[in-house]
Amino acid sequence: MEQKIQLLEISMAELKKDLSFIKDSLSDNKAEHKEIIDKMDTFINSCDKKYAPYSLYEIFIWSVRIVAGALILGVLALIGRVYLHLY
Numbered sequence: 001m002e003q004k005i006q007l008l009e010i011s012m013a014e015l016k017k018d019l020s021f022i023k024d025s026l027s028d029n030k031a032e033h034k035e036i037i038d039k040m041d042t043f044i045n046s047c048d049k050k051y052a053p054y055s056l057y058e059i060f061i062w063s064v065r066i067v068a069g070a071l072i073l074g075v076l077a078l079i080g081r082v083y084l085h086l087y
Helices: 002-051 054-084
Strands: none
Touching: none
């Protein structure tokens, strides 16, 4: 019985060491993660300024809206013709 208690104490001490190691590495990972996110944000911001001006983005969005609107009107006109038999 005494030996089992000693083994249990040893196992618990090892578990405590492992848990402290995990906590330390987790805090290190959080710091590294923040550095990586900051680098990604910097890269994305520089790419936005270099490759995609905001006015070009607005032109693209309006073009998509116009094309989508034309397609919707075409489909509605087709449905209306079929429904009202206006060939």
